[in-house]
Amino acid sequence: MSHQILLLLAVLIPGLTTSQHQDKVPCKVVDKEGLCQGLGLLQVPSLLPLDIEALDLSGNQLQRLLVSPLSLYTGLHHLDLSSNQISFLQPGVFQALPLLQHLNLAHNHLGVDPALNGGGLGLLPRVTTLDLSGNSLHSGLVERLLGQAPALRSLSLAQNSLMHLAHHAFWGTPALEWLDLHSNVLMDIEDGAFEALPHLAHLNLSRNSLTCISDFSLQHLQVLDLSCNSIEAFRTAPGPGAEYQLTWLDLRDNKLLHFPDLAALTRLRYLNVSNNLIQLPMGLAPDRGDIKASSDGWSALPTSSPGWNASTCSLSQLLNLDLSYNELELIPEGFLEHLTSLRFLNLSRNCLRAFGAQRAGSLPSLVLLDLSHNALETLETGTQALGALRTLSLQHNALQDLPLATFSGLASLHDLNLQGNRVRVCLGPSQPGSPAPPGCVAFSGLSSLRSLNLVDNELETLPAGAFLHTPLAELDLSANPGLEVAPGALAGLEASLEVLALRGNGLAELLVDLPCFSCLKQLNLAENRLSRLPAWTQAVSLEVLDLRNNSFSLLPGSAMGALEASLRRLYLQGNPLSCCGNGWLATQLHQGRMDVDATQDLVCRFGSHEEVALSHVRPEDCEQGGLGTVNLILLLTFALVSLILLTTLATCCCVRRQKFSQQYKA
Numbered sequence: 001m002s003h004q005i006l007l008l009l010a011v012l013i014p015g016l017t018t019s020q021h022q023d024k025v026p027c028k029v030v031d032k033e034g035l036c037q038g039l040g041l042l043q044v045p046s047l048l049p050l051d052i053e054a055l056d057l058s059g060n061q062l063q064r065l066l067v068s069p070l071s072l073y074t075g076l077h078h079l080d081l082s083s084n085q086i087s088f089l090q091p092g093v094f095q096a097l098p099l100l101q102h103l104n105l106a107h108n109h110l111g112v113d114p115a116l117n118g119g120g121l122g123l124l125p126r127v128t129t130l131d132l133s134g135n136s137l138h139s140g141l142v143e144r145l146l147g148q149a150p151a152l153r154s155l156s157l158a159q160n161s162l163m164h165l166a167h168h169a170f171w172g173t174p175a176l177e178w179l180d181l182h183s184n185v186l187m188d189i190e191d192g193a194f195e196a197l198p199h200l201a202h203l204n205l206s207r208n209s210l211t212c213i214s215d216f217s218l219q220h221l222q223v224l225d226l227s228c229n230s231i232e233a234f235r236t237a238p239g240p241g242a243e244y245q246l247t248w249l250d251l252r253d254n255k256l257l258h259f260p261d262l263a264a265l266t267r268l269r270y271l272n273v274s275n276n277l278i279q280l281p282m283g284l285a286p287d288r289g290d291i292k293a294s295s296d297g298w299s300a301l302p303t304s305s306p307g308w309n310a311s312t313c314s315l316s317q318l319l320n321l322d323l324s325y326n327e328l329e330l331i332p333e334g335f336l337e338h339l340t341s342l343r344f345l346n347l348s349r350n351c352l353r354a355f356g357a358q359r360a361g362s363l364p365s366l367v368l369l370d371l372s373h374n375a376l377e378t379l380e381t382g383t384q385a386l387g388a389l390r391t392l393s394l395q396h397n398a399l400q401d402l403p404l405a406t407f408s409g410l411a412s413l414h415d416l417n418l419q420g421n422r423v424r425v426c427l428g429p430s431q432p433g434s435p436a437p438p439g440c441v442a443f444s445g446l447s448s449l450r451s452l453n454l455v456d457n458e459l460e461t462l463p464a465g466a467f468l469h470t471p472l473a474e475l476d477l478s479a480n481p482g483l484e485v486a487p488g489a490l491a492g493l494e495a496s497l498e499v500l501a502l503r504g505n506g507l508a509e510l511l512v513d514l515p516c517f518s519c520l521k522q523l524n525l526a527e528n529r530l531s532r533l534p535a536w537t538q539a540v541s542l543e544v545l546d547l548r549n550n551s552f553s554l555l556p557g558s559a560m561g562a563l564e565a566s567l568r569r570l571y572l573q574g575n576p577l578s579c580c581g582n583g584w585l586a587t588q589l590h591q592g593r594m595d596v597d598a599t600q601d602l603v604c605r606f607g608s609h610e611e612v613a614l615s616h617v618r619p620e621d622c623e624q625g626g627l628g629t630v631n632l633i634l635l636l637t638f639a640l641v642s643l644i645l646l647t648t649l650a651t652c653c654c655v656r657r658q659k660f661s662q663q664y665k666a
Contacts, residue, residue: 032051048072050075062086082105088117094121102127104131138160139165158180158181163184207228228252252275278323279327369392371394372395428463455476460482507525508531
């Protein structure tokens with residue numbers, strides 16, 4: 001008997017010691033909130049104030065959640081048990097907390113052994129938010145766990161192992177408004193699974209394995225995320241008079257072959273169908289305007305058929321449409337006509353060869369249009385179309401011979417990106433000479449344009465007055481090898497230009513009077529063949545100057561001195577800098593007034609000698625070098641004079657000897 005008592009004490013004493021140790025763990029209490037996160041706790045502490053209203057036990061090592069001592073804190077409104085190892089819930093554990101409203105059980109082990117949690121969470125009469133994400137929950141266990149939660153409005157079941165949703169899955173949560181099911185493996189949702197949720201407004205089904213939404217009928221839903229599934233078709237349930245509240249629909253990263261059926265979604269504001277397989281019927285000619293409704297085409301695109309009017313009008317309140325990363329070869333005629341509220345349209349990364357918006361009033365609210373990374377050869381814009389457009393992205397297309405006034409009718413255009421095309425620039429409007437060559441585009445007179453990118457357009461010439469009456473603040477003309485910048489090419493930009501890039505053009509001479517550009521802050525002249533700059537003799541605004549990989553040997557203070565007050569970063573790597581004669585630059589390095597070449601040490605050369613760090617060059621090094629040169633010159637001069645004198649003396653001696661010999665013989 002005594003042996004058994006001793007054995008029992010041996011088991012109990014460590015447990016008591018552990019309990020006492022846990023109670024002494026320094027939880028903080030701030031404004032009736034117990035802060036016990038990340039303390040390595042093995043159980044709920046029992047010595048906290050009994051009137052606390054919030055308890056954070058996240059990031060500990062709890063494995064079992066028992067009624068005692070949790071039931072001590074009957075005033076709890078918030079309970080955070082996330083990121084523990086809880087696999088067992090004692091029946092009735094949460095019923096001991098009658099005021100509980102917010103319960104977080106995310107990232108535990110509730111689904112590891114379902115037999116341990118047969119009683120589930122029990123009745124949760126006041127709980128409004130519940131997080132069960134990351135618990136390895138599988139289909140069937142959710143229903144048993146949830147039980148009755150009549151006040152629950154927000155539920156997260158994300159990052160679990162759900163494959164199937166039964167029609168009765170949420171019968172115990174009739175007040176649910178927000179439901180997150182992302183990152184499961186859902187392949188099937190039974191009819192009526194959400195019918196018991198008349199208030200459901202936000203539903204996240206992203207990152208599952210759904211293949212089709214054939215009868216969408218959630219009329220009260222406002223936000224639906226179906227991204228990152230394998231959906232091939234989306235169709236609303238048939239039925240006249242249905243008034244759907246859906247305003248936000250995300251179908252990106254799926255396998256849609258056709259544009260979704262949106263005829264009943266009259267309140268839609270945001271639609272993302274990017275990164276799908278949407279294309280037009282096989283063999284459809286680009287000039288056809290009679291695209292018919294069929295299972296092989298865009299099921300909701302307007303055509304000349306009267307039956308398309310409802311589909312057209314359903315998009316009239318759309319604000320944001322993303323069709324990027326699909327396989328579109330053309331936009332059906334009339335598709336854009338009724339998108340009168342659209343502000344953002346993304347058609348990038350498709351196979352478009354032409355785009356047009358010529359009708360008066362076409363896309364009147366559009367602010368941003370992205371047509372980049374297509375195969376555009378034709379761009380047609382009407383004088384009264386796209387009246388609100390501010391940003392037009394056309395980079396990486398095949399635009400070449402555009403109409404002269406392609407951009408002149410875009411009254412609000414602010415940013416224009418034409419990188420990677422073959423656009424030619426016309427002469428300014430007041431420039432004398434022959435008429436503009438065919439195919440060139442006018443960039444003068446665009447009063448709203450502030451940013452223009454003409455990088456990599458194989459530009460051969462930038463003519464005079466190219467940007468007259470166009471108050472550009474940013475202009476990038478880089479990567480046009482062999483570009484000839486005519487005198488006066490940038491005339492008219494002196495009071496507006498802030499950023500100018502001429503990188504990689506092979507320029508040997510810069511025929512631009514840079515000191516006249518009083519607002520210029522960033523200037524990139526890298527990767528050219530420049531060896532001199534115009535002299536800045538008055539204070540300017542230049543902050544960043546990039547001269548890398550040119551032919552500069554000297555940057556004299558007489559030309560650069562006026563930049564000292566404004567210049568912050570100067571890049572000079574890759575130039576054959578002389579160690580002597582760059583006193584201004586050496587001073588900047590020694591005094592640290594500006595960042596020269598960031599973290600790299602600038603190098604220079606003494607004549608043809610090895611490269612040395614410019615920051616290590618001392619004034620006396622150049623003086624010694626100069627004195628040595630002078631001494632060498634003096635020595636050579638002395639030797640030459642001596643040689644001349646000796647030669648003259650020898651000649652005189654020979655002449656006298658000859659005369660003496662002649663007299664002696666006589």
